[in-house]
Amino acid sequence: MSTGGPVRAVRRGPEAARVAAEQAARRRREQKILLAAVVALVVLVVGGGMGLQAWRSGRAPSTGPVPAVADVPQTVADGQPLRFGPAAAPATVTLYEDYHCPHCADFEEEFGDVLSGAQTTGQARVDLYPMSFIDAGSAAAANAAACAAEAGFGQAYHLGLFANPTLEWSDRQLVDLAGEVGGQPGGAFSTCVTTRAKSSWVTSVNTAADANGVEGTPTLFLDGAPVPVEGLTPEKLQTMIETATPGNG
Secondary structure (H helix, E strand, O other), rough: OOOOOOOOOOOOOHHHHHHHHHHHHHHHHHHHHHHHHHHHHHHHHHHHHHHHHHHHHHHHOOOOOOOOOOOOOOOOOOOEEEOOOOOOOOEEEEEEEEEHHHHHHHHHHHHHHHHEEEHOOOOEEEEEEEEEOOHHHHHHHHHHHHHHHHOOOOHHHHHHOOOOOOOOOHHHHHHHHHHHOOOOHHHHHHHHOOOOOHHHHHHHHHHHHHHHOOOOOOOEEEEOOEEEOOOOHHHHHHHOOOOHOOOOO
């Protein structure tokens, strides 16, 4: 029970002062140890995260899905798309994508089977414009995609690029990917990749996208008519392709 008087400091003897000093020193040591442990944990977590990201972006590429129809060599002309699937297909799906666009990777994962199926049945071909506005890796990948198309494994290579969305796409990774998807990684293809032989075509694709009012990726057209990607489902896209095919309306 309080007496209401002032609180007074209690004068301690030498022994009490020594014990108090030892306790204070121990607390300081414990705080230093705790701080060092926290710092070490932060360094471990950050370093581990950086190491994981470095591995994800710098690792060797892995193979992608098998193309729906056989690849054939094609001529890559400025301003023109890469064309996959039956040339005489009654419907044309036009896609604008960027190989470092995460939404494009999601689109490929969600709608890739529909597009592959339409190629297999002869209902549609895919005209692809690989844009390159995100980073240097986008441009390098687009250039390599054109090199692969002229070498005769363009669609397999395209699918392989989107199967490895976290890679930086160094020249070595781009050349190695050719071997993973069944193409020829050496010779003319390797030279085409490392010299950026299709750089003018890569620039022309961006120019064509601007001319067609494309402002982002992925952008989808069916027989020239824009198809909003927001709210689109695989079932809806399948129905749209079937409806666009003569005899299925």
